[in-house]
Amino acid sequence: MKKVVKATSALLLSVLLLSACSNSGNGNAGPDTTAQPTAATTQAAPEPTAQASTSAAASMTPETVPSEAPSASSTPQSSADNGTDTSKTTVDNAAAEIPLLYHMNKNYDIIPNKDGISKKVVLLTFDDGPKNADMINPLMDTLDKHHAKAIFFVNGYRVKEHPELLKLIQTRGGIIGNHSWDHIVLKDKSYAEVKKQIEDVQDIVKKVTGETPQFFRPPHGAGGDVGKKIAAENGLLYMTWSVGSLDWEMKEKDTGKTAKLIKNVTDQLHSGSNILMHELPWTVEALDTLLTTLEGKGYSFVDPRSIELKMR
Numbered sequence: 001m002k003k004v005v006k007a008t009s010a011l012l013l014s015v016l017l018l019s020a021c022s023n024s025g026n027g028n029a030g031p032d033t034t035a036q037p038t039a040a041t042t043q044a045a046p047e048p049t050a051q052a053s054t055s056a057a058a059s060m061t062p063e064t065v066p067s068e069a070p071s072a073s074s075t076p077q078s079s080a081d082n083g084t085d086t087s088k089t090t091v092d093n094a095a096a097e098i099p100l101l102y103h104m105n106k107n108y109d110i111i112p113n114k115d116g117i118s119k120k121v122v123l124l125t126f127d128d129g130p131k132n133a134d135m136i137n138p139l140m141d142t143l144d145k146h147h148a149k150a151i152f153f154v155n156g157y158r159v160k161e162h163p164e165l166l167k168l169i170q171t172r173g174g175i176i177g178n179h180s181w182d183h184i185v186l187k188d189k190s191y192a193e194v195k196k197q198i199e200d201v202q203d204i205v206k207k208v209t210g211e212t213p214q215f216f217r218p219p220h221g222a223g224g225d226v227g228k229k230i231a232a233e234n235g236l237l238y239m240t241w242s243v244g245s246l247d248w249e250m251k252e253k254d255t256g257k258t259a260k261l262i263k264n265v266t267d268q269l270h271s272g273s274n275i276l277m278h279e280l281p282w283t284v285e286a287l288d289t290l291l292t293t294l295e296g297k298g299y300s301f302v303d304p305r306s307i308e309l310k311m312r
């Protein structure tokens, strides 16, 4: 009997290993990877490159965050999520203890609130998920290895398809941000349409995770005045990015993607860099080397929960 069990276990193990390998292979070729790098994406994004980022961000400054942004938006996330009396669990208390040490400026960089707090930080962000547990898990493993937290800007239609993947991101310690429902360019759409694009994501994330997103990034970096207004009305901190990894321009067949991704980031790297990446297989593969490189240059990874939710 024992022999049979052993043989069966061995067989099961090899089947599992085989299927794990083939899954990651399929993940590489998935249709998702082509969603971001379309011609429209490149044209619509006002700040896809380092050179463009400063001027593009500057051109967006007049609107900034309207004064009608609810004052509650500057309170720590935990209290917003849990009300007043329910923050008794370990997880909630841990979140409540994270002090608000940083804020975001008009270039979408992360700035310390006072002297004595490290300026040399970067914010890690991953857009366009949740797509695939075979990417999310290794990505989280790498973040854990470097004691790093990141924002995952998710699309509502993907959450609807795979609520369990959103739950996975939350369970593994990811901070969930709102990236609109359909990943369309919002800036020319009506108030009602943009409101639905943003608020439907707030609703579904709340339903799945019990928590409401507090960060918003418009698809293609193009939210327009209407996107900024509605984000503020929902207490969301609006951001595009200040350093693009350009991972969205890469293709499966390209060689040297890890080196290219690291060069793209380090070429633009500065204190407070808000780094845009995506849930893409080559980004997952490059992440450990990227984070090691950044640490080697003296940077640490800002906890998104330590960022004030009002731009200044």
Ligand SMILES: [Zn+2]
Pocket: 036, 127, 128, 179, 183, 219, 220
């Ligand atoms: Zn996107």
